Every structure is written in C-alpha cells, then in structure tokens.
Amino acid sequence: MLIACHECDLIHRLGRLSPRDTARCSRCGAVLVRRKPDTIERCLAFTLAGLILFMVANIFPFLAFKMEFQVRQTTLLTGVVELYRQGFGGVAAVVLITTFLAPAVHLLAMLGLVVPIKMGFMPPWVPHILRLVKMTLPWSMMEIFMLGILVALVKLTKLARIEPGIAIFSFFGLICVMAALTAALDTHWIWEKWTTRRLPTR
Amino acid sequence: MTAAPDIQSENLPEAEIRTARSRRISIVWLVPLVAALIGGWLAYRTYSQKGPTITITFRSAEGLEAGKTKVRYKNVQLGLVTAIDLSEDLGHVVVTAELVKRAETFLSANARFWVVRARVASTQVSGLGTLFSGAYITLDPGEPGDAAHTFTGLEQPPIVTTGLPGRHFKLKADERGSLEIGSPVFYRQVSVGQIVAFHLEPNGRSLEFTIFVHAPYDKYVRRNCRFWNASGVDLKLDAEGIRVKTVSLGTILQGGVAFDLPGDVVPAEAAPADTVFTLYNRYDDILEQPYTEKRLWLMFFDSSVRGLAPGAPVEFRGIRMGQVKEVRIELDLNTNELRIPVLVETEPQRILTHGDPPPDFDNHKLMDYLVGQGLRGQLKTGSLLTGQLFVDLDFHPQADPAQITYEGEYAVIPTVKAPLQAITSRLMSIMAQIEQFPFEQIGSDLSATAAGARSLAASPDLLAAMENFKHASGELSLLMEELRSGVAPEIGKTLVEAQNAVRSIETVLASDSPLQTRLKRAMDELSAAARSFRFLTEYLERHPESLIQGKGDRD
C-alpha cells in the first residue's frame, strides 16, 4: 500500500510489516507507521488499569500539607476548585481539561474502541474514536502535572511538611499506564481491519 | 466525492523498515491486575475502616468547618466533621462527623462532646493552640453504656474526671460565694481537686457543689473534715478588729474551697465517695462548735447605739458569749417614750459547768443572782478605727441595784452607761462644782487684806517704834562692850577655874562615882549659874533700858 509522509508529503510504498516494525520516511525521517504486537490485548489491559488508577488518583487524598498544627488534605481536583474560587475560572478550566477531562476522555474512548474489537466486532464509531484520541492526545498533560508537583514540592518543603497521599502513587502509575497505552495502540492495524470489514460498496 | 485508490509502483521509494526487539505478551496483563488489586484493596480498606457517623447538636458552629474540623480525643484524631447544617427550627446547629472504626467502642450515651476553642475566662485560659490549628471537637467517653449516635454537645468544656483516680464529694452551701466550675479545692494550700458541678437545691435555699479530689489526696478527706469557702480575701472588719486571710493568690481570682480537720481533733477514717459535707463561709466558722442552745435577752441602752450591728459579739470579760441579734427603736404609745431595745442571743453551752446542778437549779434564778451581784450589760468600743461597738457583760459592783425585768417574753438585763459615758458625766459634775466655787468672795477678801497691810505700813506709830528699837539696839551694843571688858574677864576667870576644877574632876571622876556625883552637882551648879546668866541677858534683852534705869517697874 501507499502512504504519504505527514511531514514532507513524500509518497512511499509500504510493504508487509510485521508487528514491532517501524516504517520511517526516507526524506525527513518522520515515523510513518509503527506496528505494535497484540495491540488490542495490551490496549485493553492498559485501559482497564488506567481507569482504576484514574479513579483512585481522584478519590483518595493527594497531598497533605502540614504546617504547625494545620493540616490540609488535597485531592487532584482541589487545585481546580481553589483556582475557580479565586476567580481564575479560565485557568481552572484549562487545568481541569488537561489533567482530568483529557485523560478521562482518552481512557473512555479507548475502552469504547478496544472492548468491541476484543469481543469480535468492529463498531461504527471506530474512526470517530480514533480521531478523538488523536485530538485529545496533545492535551493530556498529566506527566507535566507531575513535574509541576515536583517543583511545587521543592518550593514548599522549606515551609512545611508535605505528605504524599495514596493518590500520588496512583497518579504516577496512571502516567506510566497512559504512556504505555499510547505506545501500545497500533492504529495502522485498526485501520486495516476497519478497511477489510467496512469496504465501501461503491 | 470520493476517489478510488490508485497504485503506482514505479519510482516509489521503499519505506525503511526497522524491527524492534520482541517482548513477552502475557506480562502486560499484570498491569491491570495489579492496579485492580491495589484499587480493590484500597476500596475495601476504606470501607472496612469506615467508622460510625454521629450527629452532635451545638448552639453555634463557630470555628467549625465541614471537611476540616477534626474530632480528637487525647490529641488523637478520631474523626472529621463532614457536614454542618442548621436544625429545623433554626435554633441549633447539627454537626455530622465521621469517626474511625475504633471509636465505636466508646460511643455510649454517656459520652459528652464539646468544642475546644481558645477560651479566656476567669477560671481558665485554655485551648490557645486552636488559634493556630483551628477549633476541634473533643469528647469525654463517660461510663460505658448503651450505644448512641446522636448527641447534644456541651457549650462549656466540663471538668473531665472520667477515668481519673480520685473521689467525688458533695458540698452543701447557702450561697455560691464566687465559686465556679473549675474552682480549685485546696488541702493545706495545695490544690488537690476541682469543683466539677453545682446546682441549686429543689427547695431553692441552698446549693450543692460536686467536687472531685484527685488521688492520692482523696484519702485526706476524712469524715470529720470541714470544708470552707476560701475564695478571695477573707477580710473581717468588726468589733474584734481587722483580719485579712487568704489561701492563695489564685483564689482571689478564681475562688476556691479548702478543707482540713478543725482544730486538733483525731482524724476519722477516710470519707467514702459522694459523702455530703457542709460548706462553711469562712475558715473561722469551722472551728466553732455548733451551739444549738440559744437564749434571747433584751437590753435597753440610753446612749447612741451607732456602731452596734447585728452579729456584734456579746462578751463576758473578753470571752464570746453570743451575738447581737437585732437593734430596734420602739415608741411606747402609752408613755410617748422612745426606747432602743437590743436583742441579744447567748449560747449557754459556751460555759463549761462544774459539778452537778442542784435539784432546784433554775437559769432565771441564776440570772437574778448574777444581776444582784452587779452583772450589767454595757456598750463598749470594739475597734477605735471602725467605731464598732459590742455588748460587754460584766460585774459592776458600784452600779445601782437592779433586777431582771420582763418585757413580753424576753428577760431584760439591766445596763450601765458605757465607759466613755461615765467619764463624760463625771467631768460634767466636776465642771458643775467648779462653777459653784465663791471666786468673787475670795477676791474681795484678798483686796481688803492688802489695803489694810498698806495702811499699817504707812502709820506714824510704827515709825516711832522703829526709831526706839534702833536706839535700844545701839545701847545694847555698848552694854555688850562693857560686859566683855568688865564682867566678862571675871566670868572668864570663874570659867577657867571651873575648867580646872572640871579637869581635876575628870581625873578624879575616872576612878569613882562619888566624884561623878560631885561632878554632877558641880555641873548642876554651873548650869544654874549659866541659867542665871541667861536670865540676866534675857532680861537685858527685854529691858535694855534697865542697865541704865535699873530693874524698876516699867511704865
């Protein structure tokens, strides 16, 4: 089959690719296709794990700030709520999207994609979901949030004791799982399957 | 519009293929497995650790915040306030709190909850840490009992004694006397306990305090101990003078109760818990034996009773016999006489009796006898500073005779004037006597005598007599000269001879007594001679002119 590089527009012929193969553009070196093994298996596993970790990360206390006798427990969403209360609704919305909604949408979309395929049928919303996933991917910034936590902790350890809660570890796990999920998704394979089962009649 | 895919196979570069390392498949399922395990375990732990949810009603939610305020016991966090709502009638605040699982074990109906806030009150300053940490709810589990989940919170922190070693006791008092919950209990000026509660008795006439004395001091509370109100400064200003007594500086602010054995009694066994004691108003009150027998007497005083207050002592020679009960003014409508009766109360038990009373012993007869002996009532100044008076009973032998009389039901003890009063009246009588002195008469007599003396001094007779006398004394000096030159040598000779004779007599006298007799005789003669001479000179003195005129008759 033929494929055009999305960065330099050069057309390439794609031969048979086995799982774990990477096809790169000959001109600009961009990745054309990256095959992943057992994509559905892995995506399902990571999606389920991600969902559990996502729930744990949001329900349980995230960080506790202990200064003198005051203790303040926060969850992942405490910051969003606090920003909104201080009048920065826009910033709060941005943080909400990038740390809560985008990952949630990503996970749920993956669930909706992978589960039917695993169960054996190709749902009609496959392209929509893949498009959705592709759109939300750049806006899912949990690992950057992690870095932000690190920086904030450095700033605050002088003032007070910061105690990590369960949610922190869960959050860290979630980041790893989301990264693995992104890495495990083989869109090429899905599109092939989509093509063979939904070949237009015209 | 769609376009069919077109395949052009010439001059199309082949895509570069790079093969990655292989990895095992099944491992990937560990990930969700582990995640599920962890999540499940966390969920289970949270659920199983979920403790009871309780509601506490308070008057206000000041300092409480849903999701933030903690429930603590002995500084261990037991729970968190989850919601704060107003009650239906808007009169209270309903606080919902979730506690840890182990709180279930001591959530009985006897548990009491209150809010620990910074409190500054006269009895305590507490909870200042909450200014930083925020208010929290704490509890006293109380005795174990039926489980309960709805509580009414206390507005004031109680004095927590559950579980503390020690004993509770009850004190009955007439008045509160600046005691409060938390006021300390002292033994020998050491704080050994606190007032835990108090309430007004149903009859509304006395209060009952509940105190708690910590171990090991509770064993010092014996059955015959007395409790007194040691609040503030015991300042007594009365007929006996000024007395200041205080237990400690703290009691000036907080009030307090002290206990000890009265006087030197032998300590009885330790009082069991919840024994009821009487709370006396002052330390001195505990030393008083309770005198049950009281007799009332009336006394009438003529002078001012200013400074005589009910409660002023009645003393006999300095020993307290009782006190003044009442001071009134009466108008006898029949006689239009104003009188000041003073009602006194004596406690005859104060007098220790000797021997057995005779069969016809009667108190009234005794009093008759005493009054007959001069027992009178008298107002005396107790304190010059305050001018307070007291009633002194004493024997006044020189008082006018009097008897016990009766006015209505009371016997009247006769009175004498107060000491100052007596002095005053004495002075008054002296002044009256001095007034009656005949000063004028004495004055006129003196002036008459002086006039007479003056006229006498100026009379001519006196002057002539003075001249004569001057003359006579000149004559006399002449005579004396003659005597000395003429008569005197003779006499001198005689004298020398006498002297010789005496000398020889002396020598003779020394040996035997007839000489002495003779000497005595000689002495007699000498003295006779001297006498005659004396007569002579005397005569000459009286009649100096006889030397010249002789011893004739005088005209």
Next chain:
Amino acid sequence: MSARLSGLLACHTCHLLCRRPAAGSRGLSCPRCGTALHGRKPNSIARTWAYIIAAFICYIPANILPITYISTMGHVQGDTIMSGVIYFLFTGTWPIALVIFVASVFVPLLKLIILIYLLISVQCRSTWRPRDRTRLYRITEAVGRWSMVDIFVITILVALVQMGNLADIHAGPAAPFFGAVVIITMLAALAFDPRLIWDSEES
C-alpha cells in the same frame, strides 16, 4: 514525489491516499474514515501568524504581571515568573530555577521564534535544509506542552497552601495570560503544516 504533486490527497486520520478529483480540494472527505481531506492544513500560514501574534500579545502581561501572591502573616508578596526563577536561584535550588526558566520563559519564546522563522522561510520559499527545519518543527511541537508546568505548579501551590492568616497562596493576574500563551503556541504549532517546508523544495 510528494502527494500533492502526484495529485493525491492523504487523510491525516487514517493515512489513506486518495486521488484528488479534478474539481478541486474543497469539501472532500476520506472514503475510509470520513474525515475532511485537505491538501495542506487549511489557511496554515495565516492561522499560524494569527496565533503567533496573539501569543506575543499575551506574552507581555504574562511576564510583567505577578503570577502568584504569597501572603504569610498578612504580608503579601507578589511574584512574577522571573522573580520566581530568581528566588529559586538564590535559595540554592538552581535546578528548579533552570526548569522553570526553561519551561516558562525560554520555551514559549523559542517556539514563537522557531515558528516565525519557519513561516518566514516558507513564505520566502527558502530551500535551506528542509530536513533540519522539519526537525525544528518536530521539536517545537513536542516541547510546547511542557511550558504548562508553571501553571500546574501554581495549581498545586494554591491547592496546598490555604492556611488563612498563617500562609496563603493566590494565583495572580498573569496566570490566565500565561496559560493563554501556552495554549496559543500549541495551537500555532498545530496550525502550521510542515509539509509547506518541502513544497518549495519540490518546486
């Protein structure tokens, strides 16, 4: 041979190559997945410039206005992004200072500069090292989202330090501007079509 010159359209979602119909490339959709087909990203240059200008406008208040208000015991201190960096520098934690500086000051500016350069190079039809320019673009696209770290730092600080009088952190007016800068530069990178770099080479 680029797809455009071959008269083919590539679907950006499913990578299917389709033949461009003669009528033009408006209103076309992919037969496989139904996504709208474009030869190049629509209005790429114009949109990218618009975003860049908007980002510059927001960049100034984002750096001048204070981004945090830290109040301890009633004493309020406002910090801009730069003063925060300097604070970290002076308190000895210079790696953090570096991170913040790079992420919040350096990277957005770098992105904007690179995009401007790319735009100019495309508009001038430069043929200078297209592979490297493509690499530049890749870097820009990949690194842009990391500028958000400062926003997240503020979020955490604001969430944790709310102790009333004792210590209190509020976000400052620079925060929405800075967030806007990051988002707009991300959109700008998404709007730019890197294939434009190669068009001048092809022709």
